[in-house]
Amino acid sequence: MDYFVELFFSGLTRGSIYALIALGYTMVYGIIGLINFAHGEIYMIGAFTSFVVASVLSIMGLPLLAIIVLAGLAAAIWASAYGYTIEKIAYKPLRNAPRLSPLISAIGMSIFLQNYVLLAQTSNFLPFPELIPDFEFLEPIAHIIGTTDIVILLTTAVSMIALLILIKFTRMGKAMRATAQDKTMARLVGINVDRVISNTFIVGSALAAIGGMLIASHVGQINFYIGFIAGIKAFTAAVLGGIGSIPGAVLGGFILGLTESFATGYVSSDYEDVFAFSLLVLILLFKPAGLLGKSSIEKV
Amino acid sequence: MQQSNTAILEVKGLSMAFGGIQALNQLDLKVHGGEIVALIGPNGAGKTTFFNCVTGIYTPTAGDVLLTPPGQKTTRLNGLKPNVIAKRGMARTFQNIRLFQNMTVLENVMIGRHCRTSSFILGAIFRPPHTRREEQEIVDHSYAILEKVGLADVVNDFSKNLSYGQQRRLEIARALATEPSLLLLDEPAAGMNPQETQELDKLIRRIRDEGHAVLLIEHDMKLVMNLSDRIYVMDYGRRIATGTPQEVSADPAVIKAYLGESDDA
Numbered sequence: 001m002d003y004f005v006e007l008f009f010s011g012l013t014r015g016s017i018y019a020l021i022a023l024g025y026t027m028v029y030g031i032i033g034l035i036n037f038a039h040g041e042i043y044m045i046g047a048f049t050s051f052v053v054a055s056v057l058s059i060m061g062l063p064l065l066a067i068i069v070l071a072g073l074a075a076a077i078w079a080s081a082y083g084y085t086i087e088k089i090a091y092k093p094l095r096n097a098p099r100l101s102p103l104i105s106a107i108g109m110s111i112f113l114q115n116y117v118l119l120a121q122t123s124n125f126l127p128f129p130e131l132i133p134d135f136e137f138l139e140p141i142a143h144i145i146g147t148t149d150i151v152i153l154l155t156t157a158v159s160m161i162a163l164l165i166l167i168k169f170t171r172m173g174k175a176m177r178a179t180a181q182d183k184t185m186a187r188l189v190g191i192n193v194d195r196v197i198s199n200t201f202i203v204g205s206a207l208a209a210i211g212g213m214l215i216a217s218h219v220g221q222i223n224f225y226i227g228f229i230a231g232i233k234a235f236t237a238a239v240l241g242g243i244g245s246i247p248g249a250v251l252g253g254f255i256l257g258l259t260e261s262f263a264t265g266y267v268s269s270d271y272e273d274v275f276a277f278s279l280l281v282l283i284l285l286f287k288p289a290g291l292l293g294k295s296s297i298e299k300v
Numbered sequence: 301m302q303q304s305n306t307a308i309l310e311v312k313g314l315s316m317a318f319g320g321i322q323a324l325n326q327l328d329l330k331v332h333g334g335e336i337v338a339l340i341g342p343n344g345a346g347k348t349t350f351f352n353c354v355t356g357i358y359t360p361t362a363g364d365v366l367l368t369p370p371g372q373k374t375t376r377l378n379g380l381k382p383n384v385i386a387k388r389g390m391a392r393t394f395q396n397i398r399l400f401q402n403m404t405v406l407e408n409v410m411i412g413r414h415c416r417t418s419s420f421i422l423g424a425i426f427r428p429p430h431t432r433r434e435e436q437e438i439v440d441h442s443y444a445i446l447e448k449v450g451l452a453d454v455v456n457d458f459s460k461n462l463s464y465g466q467q468r469r470l471e472i473a474r475a476l477a478t479e480p481s482l483l484l485l486d487e488p489a490a491g492m493n494p495q496e497t498q499e500l501d502k503l504i505r506r507i508r509d510e511g512h513a514v515l516l517i518e519h520d521m522k523l524v525m526n527l528s529d530r531i532y533v534m535d536y537g538r539r540i541a542t543g544t545p546q547e548v549s550a551d552p553a554v555i556k557a558y559l560g561e562s563d564d565a
Contacts (some may be wrong), residue, residue, distance in 0.1 A: 170436070171410075172413050173413055174403070174407060174410065174414070175411070175414065177400065177402070177495070177528060178400050178411050180401060181400045181401060181403075182398055182400065184357060184382070184398075185381045185394075185398045185399075185400070186359075186383075186411075187356075187381065187382035187386070188355060188382050188383075188386055188391070189386060189391070189411055189412040189414075189415060189417020189474060189475075189477075189478055190383050190386035190387050190393060190412070190414065190478050191383055191411070191414070191415065192383050193383065
């Protein structure tokens with residue numbers, strides 16, 4: 001039973017990170033109908049930024065909590081700047097092009113960013129400082145759920161609630177929803193659609209960067225390639241839940257994380273991806289629009 | 301009904317070509333303050349294209365679109381983005397209803413209201429007092445508009461669940477929320493029953509009386525003849541007649557465009 005609970009929490013942790021990244025995919029898709037394949041790289045850049053900042057700050061001897069918060073903030077801001085710039089350079093000029101063009105542009109951006117970080121940071125795995133200490137009061141259950149897991153779960157929960165409030169209750173959120181539903185009409189009621197799109201990239205990138213920092217301190221090492229795998233997994237999660245749907249991305253992330261965790265625990269870690277992607281195929285067979293996605297009926 | 305002499309909207313020599321098709325050809329049109337002006341013509345005459353050119357969805361091939369809100373400077377609208385034009389004081393509705401389906405009635409109107417207020421991303425996140433006050437004002441104002449169009453009792457329903465006539469009125473309410481000096485209505489009476497049409501007639505007059513000039517495209521001739529101060533008739537992208545309802549309905553060119561030419565003429 002303990003083993004089951006342990007796997008459950010490990011899956012939850014993993015899933016919450018997938019969900020954080022998947023939110024970025026799904027928000028961008030919801031607004032401009034683009035699969036932003038460079039999103040995984042944003043996550044990777046977030047991890048690297050927090051790595052650099054955390055290393056510098058720990059040399060300066062700041063307390064751990066300050067390091068975590070500052071590194072997280074720096075990662076979120078820096079990755080948002082990347083997300084914003086990528087949209088302006090690679091997607092905005094192709095706004096009215098056929099759908100395939102921005103997709104290719106996204107893949108190009110992804111390859112470019114990987115190689116850029118490869119050149120800047122070498123291909124070696126860099127040891128990521130252990131930012132999250134072990135709390136003593138958790139000692140009795142540490143074999144089931146570690147401190148890192150708890151911090152990751154709490155941070156993702158807070159981020160998701162903040163996102164929910166942003167989208168549901170603020171005018172920026174309303175503008176985003178309006179833009180997602182009908183861009184032309186949104187413009188006609190005075191919404192600056194370009195700014196809404198920029199904001200979407202900024203918010204999505206910040207979430208991915210936070211995910212990058214959390215997972216890096218959990219796993220303990222990073223390199224230029226981590227964004228690719230994480231990106232593919234998060235994309236899978238977004239599709240699983242119904243791409244374009246925000247609750248769908250969260251649900252998809254958790255389902256994917258749990259599936260992988262149980263597959264690793266009860267079968268073999270070699271099969272973790274097999275199970276994850278088989279699940280995707282199965283769900284898409286029965287619900288092509290994903291679990292919470294709306295099947296769109298094209299009116300002719 | 302007082303009509304001011306300044307034209308709120310002045311369109312000069314407006315042309316729009318799609319490839320080899322001349323959808324609009326040297327069109328002139330004026331709407332004055334306090335006026336209800338109708339734009340009529342057979343299907344395919346270019347009426348909706350005209351609206352799209354004026355509101356910035358299309359960039360016209362040639363001509364000028366000048367907007368002069370009362371007491372303000374004239375702006376040339378050609379090539380401006382729709383959201384900028386909306387801020388300058390023009391709003392429109394669509395022939396096929398385009399509400400934000402998955403938002404409530406109130407949210408739909410509030411969205412329209414946002415372009416009249418300013419708020420930044422940080423304000424949206426931290427919500428300082430003045431942002432909250434502004435938000436409350438937006439809610440109050442939106443309620444007032446919904447009251448006016450008769451949707452006060454469905455404010456929290458999703459807009460997709462409204463009846464057809466209610467959806468049309470909500471589109472008008474959303475447009476009014478942007479505080480337009482000129483309101484463009486694209487077939488507001490389409491699909492309405494006679495009673496709804498009559499209410500619409502009253503609503504449009506009321507909107508006019510409250511200081512918004514109205515330009516409408518409409519096929520319901522009874523409504524057009526009752527409501528309009530002046531009518532422009534289009535066919536094949538050209539203006540073929542203009543004048544009061546009486547003048548226009550007696551114009552041979554108009555009769556020809558609508559009924560065709562008899563063989564022995």
